[in-house]
Amino acid sequence: MKKPLISLTSDFGVQTQGIGNMHGVALQINPNANVIDLMHGIADFDIQSGARTMETTIHLPIGFHVCVVDPGVGTKRKGIAIKTKRGDVLVGPDNGVLIPATRILGGCDKVVALENPKYQKLPVSPIFHGRDVFTPAAAHLSTGVKIEELGEELKFEDLVKAPYEDAIIADDQIQSEVIHINKFGSIHLNISYALWDQFNPNEKIILEFNEKTIECPVVSTFGEVDKGKHLIMKDDYGRIEAAINLGSFSEKFKIKQGDKCVVKKNSSP
Amino acid sequence: MKKPLISLTSDFGVQTQGIGNMHGVALQINPNANVIDLMHGIADFDIQSGARTMETTIHLPIGFHVCVVDPGVGTKRKGIAIKTKRGDVLVGPDNGVLIPATRILGGCDKVVALENPKYQKLPVSPIFHGRDVFTPAAAHLSTGVKIEELGEELKFEDLVKAPYEDAIIADDQIQSEVIHINKFGSIHLNISYALWDQFNPNEKIILEFNEKTIECPVVSTFGEVDKGKHLIMKDDYGRIEAAINLGSFSEKFKIKQGDKCVVKKNSSP
Amino acid sequence: MKKPLISLTSDFGVQTQGIGNMHGVALQINPNANVIDLMHGIADFDIQSGARTMETTIHLPIGFHVCVVDPGVGTKRKGIAIKTKRGDVLVGPDNGVLIPATRILGGCDKVVALENPKYQKLPVSPIFHGRDVFTPAAAHLSTGVKIEELGEELKFEDLVKAPYEDAIIADDQIQSEVIHINKFGSIHLNISYALWDQFNPNEKIILEFNEKTIECPVVSTFGEVDKGKHLIMKDDYGRIEAAINLGSFSEKFKIKQGDKCVVKKNSSP
Numbered sequence: 168m169k170k171p172l173i174s175l176t177s178d179f180g181v182q183t184q185g186i187g188n189m190h191g192v193a194l195q196i197n198p199n200a201n202v203i204d205l206m207h208g209i210a211d212f213d214i215q216s217g218a219r220t221m222e223t224t225i226h227l228p229i230g231f232h233v234c235v236v237d238p239g240v241g242t243k244r245k246g247i248a249i250k251t252k253r254g255d256v257l258v259g260p261d262n263g264v265l266i267p268a269t270r271i272l273g274g275c276d277k278v279v280a281l282e283n284p285k286y287q288k289l290p291v292s293p294i295f296h297g298r299d300v301f302t303p304a305a306a307h308l309s310t311g312v313k314i315e316e317l318g319e320e321l322k323f324e325d326l327v328k329a330p331y332e333d334a335i336i337a338d339d340q341i342q343s344e345v346i347h348i349n350k351f352g353s354i355h356l357n358i359s360y361a362l363w364d365q366f367n368p369n370e371k372i373i374l375e376f377n378e379k380t381i382e383c384p385v386v387s388t389f390g391e392v393d394k395g396k397h398l399i400m401k402d403d404y405g406r407i408e409a410a411i412n413l414g415s416f417s418e419k420f421k422i423k424q425g426d427k428c429v430v431k432k433n434s435s436p
Numbered sequence: 437m438k439k440p441l442i443s444l445t446s447d448f449g450v451q452t453q454g455i456g457n458m459h460g461v462a463l464q465i466n467p468n469a470n471v472i473d474l475m476h477g478i479a480d481f482d483i484q485s486g487a488r489t490m491e492t493t494i495h496l497p498i499g500f501h502v503c504v505v506d507p508g509v510g511t512k513r514k515g516i517a518i519k520t521k522r523g524d525v526l527v528g529p530d531n532g533v534l535i536p537a538t539r540i541l542g543g544c545d546k547v548v549a550l551e552n553p554k555y556q557k558l559p560v561s562p563i564f565h566g567r568d569v570f571t572p573a574a575a576h577l578s579t580g581v582k583i584e585e586l587g588e589e590l591k592f593e594d595l596v597k598a599p600y601e602d603a604i605i606a607d608d609q610i611q612s613e614v615i616h617i618n619k620f621g622s623i624h625l626n627i628s629y630a631l632w633d634q635f636n637p638n639e640k641i642i643l644e645f646n647e648k649t650i651e652c653p654v655v656s657t658f659g660e661v662d663k664g665k666h667l668i669m670k671d672d673y674g675r676i677e678a679a680i681n682l683g684s685f686s687e688k689f690k691i692k693q694g695d696k697c698v699v700k701k702n703s704s705p
Numbered sequence: 706m707k708k709p710l711i712s713l714t715s716d717f718g719v720q721t722q723g724i725g726n727m728h729g730v731a732l733q734i735n736p737n738a739n740v741i742d743l744m745h746g747i748a749d750f751d752i753q754s755g756a757r758t759m760e761t762t763i764h765l766p767i768g769f770h771v772c773v774v775d776p777g778v779g780t781k782r783k784g785i786a787i788k789t790k791r792g793d794v795l796v797g798p799d800n801g802v803l804i805p806a807t808r809i810l811g812g813c814d815k816v817v818a819l820e821n822p823k824y825q826k827l828p829v830s831p832i833f834h835g836r837d838v839f840t841p842a843a844a845h846l847s848t849g850v851k852i853e854e855l856g857e858e859l860k861f862e863d864l865v866k867a868p869y870e871d872a873i874i875a876d877d878q879i880q881s882e883v884i885h886i887n888k889f890g891s892i893h894l895n896i897s898y899a900l901w902d903q904f905n906p907n908e909k910i911i912l913e914f915n916e917k918t919i920e921c922p923v924v925s926t927f928g929e930v931d932k933g934k935h936l937i938m939k940d941d942y943g944r945i946e947a948a949i950n951l952g953s954f955s956e957k958f959k960i961k962q963g964d965k966c967v968v969k970k971n972s973s974p
Contacts, residue, residue, distance in 0.1 A: 242657075459741040
């Protein structure tokens with residue numbers, strides 16, 4: 168029998184007792200699970216980057232993926248578990264952080280509220296649902312508990328909206344948005360590989376941000392341009408990335424997360 | 437058979453080869469253990485914060501918990517293993533860092549010195565007992581080795597004292613101390629939930645630090661006060677915490693770890 | 706049956722989705738492996754420190770050790786797997802980062818190029834071979850796949866050279882080099898314990914760096930000198946370290962990684 172996989176993602180930063188506590192709680196409930204850290208370096212309360220990271224569960228085995236980017240902990244926001252069509256269950260707060268990953272994992276099969284105290288660590292701390300609600304739910308599911316036992320079924324369309332939607336093509340332009348800036352200053356757009364291929368970029372494309380217009384060669388890796396030069400390419404996680412080879416795109420061009428970006432083909436010869 | 441749990445805590449910081457080496461040594465001795473990181477972000481040599489973190493083993497499965505906050509490595513300070521009444525074994529230096537956790541895990545059942553070279557990784561580096569003494573002891577215990585085999589039995593009361601004691605109530609005031617300040621600047625006091633409930637705080641309480649007097653509403657989560665306002669509440673690990681909603685209590689009021697704090701009820705109507 | 710061990714090392718920094726993705730890919734292929742992080746805090750693209758960290762696999766169980774310090778990803782540099790005489794397999798880029806560890810693990814038994822797409826995660830991202838080439842190779846090997854199946858056999862002597870060689874003794878002096886500076890500012894030299902013992906240092910030795918001459922007492926741990934004083938000793942990972950007790954050697958004496966250092970015995974009485 169395959170050992171189930173539980174992944175943990177949070178904005179807790181450098182290895183804290185919070186992460187260790189979640190590992191312990193998961194293994195208490197299911198000592199046979201493989202529990203891994205997907206990412207804990209998300210900026211405090213950054214739902215957009217959290218959602219973006221959860222998209223990368225596509226590279227993990229089908230499993231139980233917990234996300235604790237949860238500025239609303241202790242308020243009336245619901246805890247939820249989303250069964251995806253791929254077979255994963257995503258567990259976390261109903262604040263939109265799980266929606267983009269749900270789409271990438273094939274869409275929502277079923278979603279429930281986390282209400283049943285039988286599958287919580289009691290007493291539940293009002294300020295740490297990651298340990299007392301989300302991780303226990305994932306761990307119990309990994310032992311074979313049915314998702315229906317966790318609580319009332321919800322409608323996917325009633326959940327809090329995603330922190331970003333996918334880019335769209337209109338008039339042969341892509342209307343996109345910066346959804347993440349990584350530690351090197353590369354910007355990641357809400358453009359999927361599929362939309363990019365459909366857009367069918369030529370050798371150079373033009374990015375329009377508010378006042379700025381930037382022409383970028385389309386490449387497949389950093390080294391195809393000289394040091395300090397900018398480029399655009401498929402990133403390593405299913406999205407499109409604009410970067411500078413050995414430099415910071417976001418710093419050079421003063422781009423922030425959330426900025427809008429229109430992508431055009433260069434029509435000049 | 438349940439897989440035994442080994443947890444590792446240290447002041448080694450961002451994932452270093454030291455942590456990886458301890459994982460490897462543990463799994464060499466017991467490949468069937470679940471080895472987790474409880475916390476490695478403790479400030480260098482900060483025994484008080486280390487002790488505080490070890491208290492949170494109460495949320496982990498009964499297991500073998502290693503702590504390497506060890507400014508005295510290479511000196512004559514003993515290495516010890518403490519069997520707790522809950523059934524855990526705490527392993528680390530005899531510098532007080534394991535004492536508060538021992539109390540929270542039900543008290544000391546037995547304590548021994550780590551002397552038997554059969555359960556060490558030889559040759560023992562004089563500067564890395566975490567890898568060569570503490571982790572091997574925990575891993576061998578997790579395979580069923582009896583604690584008596586590790587070395588001479590010691591008396592719990594002869595161990596180096598804890599870096600803090602529990603707060604006490606006198607004259608309807610709590611005499612307390614700041615034992616930890618977290619990354620958000622929230623201060624954690626040596627007041628247990630039980631003492632707090634016994635103190636029976638009313639809606640507002642007064643904190644007296646040296647020259648400063650601060651009135652705090654008693655709440656159960658940050659969001660109950662406005663942004664920038666301070667509060668006091670049960671933290672997520674068994675202690676009492678004073679904080680500012682989306683701000684830093686320790687910075688605003690210039691509080692340091694180790695500061696004394698007298699807690700009073702607000703007698704004005 | 707013992708569970709195989711897979712270790713992961715990189716320059717990815719604080720827990721990123723890249724590390725989590727590699728864990729997931731490894732467990733997808735071999736859910737029964739123990740997958741650990743050896744180190745992810747290596748400076749960006751620092752092949753020398755990466756090589757130094759890989760040397761510490763000597764303290765891990767015989768296993769499958771992946772190293773992703775890979776400034777040339779996406780170029781024509783090969784991916785390789787080196788079977789060592791101890792029985793480990795080292796997996797990573799052919800840029801020298803695996804060579805010092807190979808020597809410490811007994812030398813090279815066989816080395817192959819990572820070419821067989823059957824043992825890769827397809828499609829291979831041109832910018833993340835850690836996830837799509839190196840980790841899958843290690844994980845497949847851990848399930849019993851033969852190293853010959855991964856690709857063409859190479860000659861060890863044709864691989865890219867190591868980022869440092871071992872120090873040598875000539876005229877009763879050691880010609881050495883600084884291969885790593887740790888977070889405390891201690892410098893680590895390319896001098897093995899064995900060479901050091903052969904050199905047979907007396908109580909004080911002299912380090913000559915370019916313009917500077919520093920006399921150091923030979924000790925076995927920091928505490929043997931007063932706070933702020935410098936020393937030289939065996940480090941905790943098989944090399945020789947010069948340090949200041951509770952201070953920074955590299956800062957005080959302005960030493961950089963890569964600096965040459967001549968080690969002499971103090972001939973004065």
